Amino acid sequence: MRHLIDIRDLGRAELDALLERAEDIISAPKEYSDSCRGKTLATLFYEPSTRTRLSFEAAMYELGGNVLGFASADSSSVSKGETIADTVRVVSEYCDVIAMRHPKEGAPLVASRHATVPVINAGDGGHNHPTQTLTDLLTVKREKGKVGSLTVGFCGDLKFGRTVHSLINALSLYEDIKLVLVSPEELRLPGYTYKDVILKNGMESEMTTSLQEVIGELDVLYMTRVQKERFFNEEDYMRLRDSYILTPQLLARAKPDLCVMHPLPRVNEISQEVDSDPRAAYFRQAANGKHVRKALILKLLEEAAR
Amino acid sequence: MNIDEITDGIVIDHITAGRSMAIYRFLGLDKLDCQVAMIQNATSRKMGRKDIIKIDRLIDIDFDVIGCIDPGITIDVIKGGKLAEKRHVDLPETVTGVLVCKNPRCVTSSERGLPQVFRLTDRENKIYRCAYCDSRAK
Structure with a gap:
């Protein structure tokens, strides 16, 4: 049985095929509106989520399928002490594919x-x-027309930001990517990600603490939120949270075709005045999430049927 | 110092000096009722100092445990007073039930009956990571 637990489960050819499928779905949504007729997605969300859960559910409905599930641990049998293993054994009987969010790291692997x-x-x-x-x-593919041969800047919390580590892993499969890593000293990319991904794959990279100095050379800028829940010390969080704020003034130094991304939710790291700039791609990025999840659901259901 | 020759048993040799007690405990050698000799700080041409454990019985050895604690160890199996087998222990690719994940956010901290599994991710630096959450073994 094929699952998606880690982005490293997918090779370059599979990533390309998923992106191509997602673009096809965007260009001809009606052709896919019955693709999952009679199929059910179970969304097992053990912690709150807005975009991810709703985009999974919207994706399945737009494919003509059904959705069941729960949106918090309180409304599931986990509150009675049920294991993940028992829950998914039972839920597997009610659905064709499961999307799971869980606060415990490795929980979806156990479920699989x-x-x-x-x-x-x-x-x-x-x-x-x-x-x-x-x-x-x-989003990179749609905004820039390609994924390779780009200078990609990551800015903010590069230490704890899981989206940053995963995207760097995925970009390592593409040619001629230059990474510009912008963060305070305390929130630098972990040494093992730098060594195991960037150095191992021979990716060109640069580390800096100044966004202002490098913004002009970027094709893509991936902003991240400094996450309060990752800090044991409130003072450190308060000191670091506003390290970088993308403003129209800062954006004036950037290329006219820069693509600004953010996994959302944002707090202060992108000024709301930037939202109307055509280079602000983060809301289009959120919309893309629904389409790529459709492509993924289709791929996994097709493979399960073989 | 003289220790009797073994007729049927096991010699765990080339233990890094000071690590023999950890291996003794991990293998549960205190529970055996045969003779067990532990030699600490023995002179070694290759290692300078080393520890050796001699067990006067043929027992099953968990090579994963030993390789994880101290790669480089050799294990001599003695049968009828002669060397029957010599094994070099290396870092195992996967270890189950030996290391414990210390990450409080790891699923192993809450899911009942889940075995602790670690994978070798960096042989050169002897780094193991939890198979579930990728946290480094400490």
Whole structure:
């Protein structure tokens, strides 16, 4: 049974095929409106989520399928002490594919070992969020017309930001990517990601603390939120949270075709005045998430049927 | 210092000096009722100092445990007073039930009956990561 637990589960050819399928769905949605007729997606969300859960549900409905599930641990048997293994064994009997979000890291992997239907990791704590990475790749592809041969800047919390690590992993499969890593010293990319992904794959990279100095060379700028829940010390969070704020003045230094992305939700790191700039792609990015999830659901259901 | 020759048993040799007690505990050698000799700080041409454990019985050894604690160890199986087998222990690719994930956000901290599994991700630096959450073993 094929699952998607980690973005590294997908090779380059599979990523390209998913992005191509998603673009086809966007260009001809009606052709896919019955693709999942009679199929059911179970959304097992053990912690709150807005975009991810709703985009999975919207994706399945637009494919003509059905959705069931729960939106918090309180409304499931986990509150009675049920294991993940038992829950997915039972839920597998009611659905054709599962999307799971769980605060515990590795929970979707455990689910995949006990489910009899495909499991999609919809986010496990600070660990993986592969469908966000698919969303990010589709956005780069649609905004820039390609994924390779680009200078991609990551800005903000590069230490704890799971979306950053996953996207760097995925970009390592593409040619001629230059990474510009902008962060405070305390929130630098972890050494193992730098060594195991960037160095191992021979990716060109640059580290800096100044967004102002490098913004002019970027094709893509991926902004991230400094996440309060990752800090043990409130003072550190307060000191670092507003390290970078993208304003129209800063954006004036950027290329006219820069693509500004953000996994959302944002707090202060992108000024609301930037929203009306055509280079602000983050709301289009959120919309792309629904389409790439459709492509993924179709792929996993097709593979399960073989 | 003289320790009797073994007729049927196991010699765990080339243990990094000071690690023999950890291996003794992990293998549960205190529960055996045969003779077990632990030699610490023995002179070694290759290692300078090393520890050795001699067990006067043929027992099953968990090579994963030993490789994880101290790669480079050799295990001599003695039968009828002769060397029957010599094994070099290396870092295992996967270890189950030996290391414990310390990440409080890891699913192993809450899911009942889930085995602790670690994978070798960096052989050169002997780094193991949890198979579920990717946290580094400490």
